Structures are given as C-alpha cells and as structure tokens.
Amino acid sequence: MNNQNMELSIVMPCLNEAETLAVCIRKAKSFLKENNIFGEILIADNGSTDGSQEIAQNLGARVVEVEERGYGGALKGGINAAMGKYVIMGDSDDSYDFYNLTPFIEKLRAGHDLVMGNRFKGGIEKGAMPFIHRYLGNPVLSFIGRLFFNIKVGDFHCGLRGFSKNAFRKMELNTSGMEFASEMVVKASLKKMNIAEVPTILSPDGRTRDPHLNTWRDGWRHLRFLIAYSPKWLYLVPGLAMMIIGLILSCLLIFSTQQIGAVNFDIQTLLYSCLLLIIGFQFIAFYFLSIVYANARGILPPREQIQRILKSFNLEKGLLFGGGFLLTGIILFIFAFSNWQAVNFGPLNPTETFRITVPSCTFLVLGLQIMMYSFFWHILKVPTNK
Numbered sequence: 001m002n003n004q005n006m007e008l009s010i011v012m013p014c015l016n017e018a019e020t021l022a023v024c025i026r027k028a029k030s031f032l033k034e035n036n037i038f039g040e041i042l043i044a045d046n047g048s049t050d051g052s053q054e055i056a057q058n059l060g061a062r063v064v065e066v067e068e069r070g071y072g073g074a075l076k077g078g079i080n081a082a083m084g085k086y087v088i089m090g091d092s093d094d095s096y097d098f099y100n101l102t103p104f105i106e107k108l109r110a111g112h113d114l115v116m117g118n119r120f121k122g123g124i125e126k127g128a129m130p131f132i133h134r135y136l137g138n139p140v141l142s143f144i145g146r147l148f149f150n151i152k153v154g155d156f157h158c159g160l161r162g163f164s165k166n167a168f169r170k171m172e173l174n175t176s177g178m179e180f181a182s183e184m185v186v187k188a189s190l191k192k193m194n195i196a197e198v199p200t201i202l203s204p205d206g207r208t209r210d211p212h213l214n215t216w217r218d219g220w221r222h223l224r225f226l227i228a229y230s231p232k233w234l235y236l237v238p239g240l241a242m243m244i245i246g247l248i249l250s251c252l253l254i255f256s257t258q259q260i261g262a263v264n265f266d267i268q269t270l271l272y273s274c275l276l277l278i279i280g281f282q283f284i285a286f287y288f289l290s291i292v293y294a295n296a297r298g299i300l301p302p303r304e305q306i307q308r309i310l311k312s313f314n315l316e317k318g319l320l321f322g323g324g325f326l327l328t329g330i331i332l333f334i335f336a337f338s339n340w341q342a343v344n345f346g347p348l349n350p351t352e353t354f355r356i357t358v359p360s361c362t363f364l365v366l367g368l369q370i371m372m373y374s375f376f377w378h379i380l381k382v383p384t385n386k
Contacts, residue, residue: 008032008039008105009084009165012092013074018050020094020206025059028098035102043092044078046070071212072173072180079168088162094206095128096160103198104162113167113193116153116185117160117200127204132215141222145182148230151189153197157181157222160200167193178218179225186229190300229300231290239283246277250362254355267354274362281366285373292380310381318374326367332360 010028014021025041032039041061045053046069056063066077079087086108090096096117107115124134142156159181171187173180188195205211227234252258253270292310294300336356340348 004083006038006040006084007086008037009042009079009082009087010039010098010101011042011044011075011078011082011087011089013044013046013071013078013089014048014052014056014092015046015074015212016048016050016052016209017092017207018048018052018055019208021052021055021092022059023094023206024090024092024098025056025061028101029060031099031101035105037105039084040082042078042082044074044081046074068176070176070180071178072183073176075180076173076176079165082165084165086162086164087168088160090160093211095203097201097203100201101162104160107196107198108162108164111194112196113164114184114188114195115162116155116195116197117158118153118155118197119158119200119202120155121197122199122201124202125204128202130215137215137219141182141219141226144223144226145185148226148233149186149189151185151195153185153195155197156185158200158202163188175225177221178213179221182222182225183229186226190229231287231294231300235283235287235290239280239287242276242280242283244280246273246275246280249273250277250359254359257351267351267358270354271358274358278362278365278369281369285369289373289377289380292377313377315374315378318377319371322367322370322374324367325363325370329360329363329365329367332356332363336360 010032012021012024012028017024021043025043028041031037032041041056041059043052043056043061043063044066045056045063046066053063064078064081066074068074068077075089079089086105088101088104090098104115104117119129120138129138138155138157142154145151145156146153161184163184167188170191170193171184173183173187175183185195249265250270250273253265253267253273258265288310291300291306295302336353339353339356
C-alpha cells in the first residue's frame with residue numbers, strides 16, 4: 001500500500017509542546033493501530049526550540065517545518081503537506097483525546113465535508129476552559145456565527161475537527177491566526193459544504209506554561225473575521241435601520257414641530273435625522289459595493305437574489321437616479337434663495353428656512369453620492385485582463 005492510498009492524516013500544530021506532545025502522538029498512534037486505519041501523524045512545527053521536533057520523530061511522527069507563524073499558519077502548512085484522504089486536526093496540548101476519534105472518521109466516511117467537535121455537548125472537565133471563555137467568549141462568538149451565516153454549529157472554536165483534503169482545498173483559507181478556526185466553518189458554509197458535529201470532551205491543558213491563546217486579542221480577531229465576512233450585518237442591516245429611522249423623522253419634521261409629552265422636536269432634530277439618512281445610505285452603498293468586490297475576487301460566493309439586483313443596476317441608471325436627487329436639491333436651493341431674495345437678503349426665520357435648506361442639502365449630498373458610487377460600482381464590475 002502506498003501513500004496515495006493513505007486514508008487519514010492526524011495533524012497537530014506545535015510550538016514548544018515538549019511537555020504534552022509525546023502523549024498526544026501515542027494516543028493518535030493507538031487509535032490508528034486499533035482501528036486498522038492506514039494513516040500518519042503529522043506535526044506542523046512552527047519554530048519550536050524545546051526539542052519538540054526530536055520527540056515527534058523518535059515516536060514515528062512526520063515533522064513539517066512551517067515558516068508562516070501563527071495557529072492558522074502552522075495548520076495550513078501541515079494540512080497542505082498531509083497525504084491522507086481525510087485530515088483530523090487537534091491541539092498538541094493534551095486537551096483533546098486523540099485516542100477517541102472514531103466519531104470523526106465515521107462522519108467523514110459517511111460523506112461529510114467538515115466534522116466539528118462540540119465541547120459543550122461532549123463535556124468540559126473542571127479547569128479545562130477559563131470561565132470567561134466558557135460562558136462569554138465561545139457562546140457569544142458561536143451565536144454570532146450562527147446568526148450571521150445561518151450555520152447550525154454549536155461550538156465554532158473547537159480545536160478538534162476533521163475534514164476531507166478536497167474540502168480543505170475548496171475552502172481556500174487565508175488567515176494565519178486563531179481566527180483560522182472561524183474561517184474554516186464560515187468558508188465551509190458559504191461553499192455549501194456538508195457540516196456535522198460530534199460531542200467532544202475537553203480536558204485541562206497538560207502544559208505548565210501559559211497557553212498561546214490571548215483572550216481579548218484572539219477574541220477580537222475571531223469577531224473581526226465574522227463581521228468582515230458578513231456585509232449583510234456589517235453594512236446592510238444597520239444601514240437600513242438608520243435610513244428608515246432618518247426617513248420617518250425627516251418626514252414628520254419637515255412640515256412642523258413634533259411634540260411628545262413635554263419634549264419638542266424641531267429643526268435641530270430634522271438636521272440630525274437627515275444626517276442619519278445620509279449615513280444609512282452610505283452603509284447600504286458600501287454593502288452592495290463590497291458584494292461586487294467580494295464576488296469578483298472570489299471572497300464570497302454569489303447569491304441569487306443579490307445577483308438579480310446587481311444585474312438590474314448599471315451606471316446609466318445610477319446617474320439618472322442620482323441626477324434626479326441632485327435636481328431636487330437644486331430646485332429646493334433655488335426656492336430657499338428666492339425666499340432670501342424676497343427680504344432683500346436680510347435676516348430669515350431659521351425655523352422656516354431650515355425646513356427648506358436641510359432637505360435641499362440632503363438631496364444634493366445623496367444625489368452626488370449616488371452618482372459617484374455608480375461610477376465606482378461600474379469600475380468594480382469591469383472585467384480585468386489577466
């Protein structure tokens with residue numbers, strides 16, 4: 001049997017893991033032997049200086065030196081070098097049991113592209129996960145991931161997971177830090193892959209030194225990735241909310257003062273409501289521009305409903321629409337100017353004039369923005385010669 005027929009590669013990222021690496025490798029070897037699986041144990045070393053490489057080699061594991069630093073960098077290097085049809089990755093700190101990988105391999109053999117471990121279903125032993133990670137960090141980030149991407153995964157950041165080598169290639173993962181864990185789940189979902197979960201036990205870290213994970217820095221990197229890859233929640237949802245609120249308030253205040261209880265809402269509120277309307281439009285414009293850019297670069301897969309909207313819009317329509325707003329603003333400006341002229345350019349009543357000048361400025365700004373964004377939209381859609 002040659003390496004081309006290898007079924008499984010067990011990949012462990014490693015950076016100075018001499019304390020726990022040996023026990024992880026022994027458990028993985030026992031799993032392969034007792035389940036009669038033709039596989040390999042691959043250590044993706046990220047520059048260890050504590051003799052981890054020698055420990056791995058002496059135990060029969062294959063060591064791959066990975067220059068790109070970071071959790072994701074080490075795993076990408078190791079997975080790309082893996083020879084198995086399937087890959088199971090897991091931390092080399094003895095927090096995951098490499099002897100009990102049967103649920104993962106069963107799901108992979110059944111045709112699932114990605115199999116996630118779920119520590120909350122499998123069990124978290126005492127002292128295995130810090131309080132803030134267990135009750136805030138992981139649950140909140142996993143909830144955001146499910147909300148933003150409609151993924152039915154309960155534990156986004158479990159470090160023990162399996163996938164086919166072909167699925168990994170299709171994911172086209174780019175991140176090098178801890179956010180690699182989120183990127184894998186998100187990319188698998190966006191590419192319509194078959195994702196499964198299996199209960200996984202998390203044990204206390206077997207090392208005496210501090211873990212590589214930084215709670216706030218790495219938590220932010222996960223959150224940043226989730227937001228950046230979901231333009232709907234980054235731009236569209238807040239943009240629509242701001243535009244709707246701004247439009248309602250503007251329509252109520254453009255003709256007269258509104259009173260709620262003892263509070264009067266007048267031209268100052270009108271000014272801010274129009275500003276909210278403009279900012280909301282900018283958010284929505286950025287949403288569609290980011291979709292065009294992401295689709296062109298292959299960062300996000302096209303969505304049918306959005307594609308219909310994109311195809312129905314072009315530069316000429318944008319210029320006409322923006323021109324209509326611009327013309328409306330100019331007409332209101334002329335009307336305001338004529339009112340000023342009628343009093344020989346003397347003092348005006350701000351309460352009356354603001355109800356003309358503020359909408360005029362709003363239409364002028366929106367008109368110019370629509371026209372400029374339309375040109376930018378057109379530039380993004382123009383195919384490039386490679």
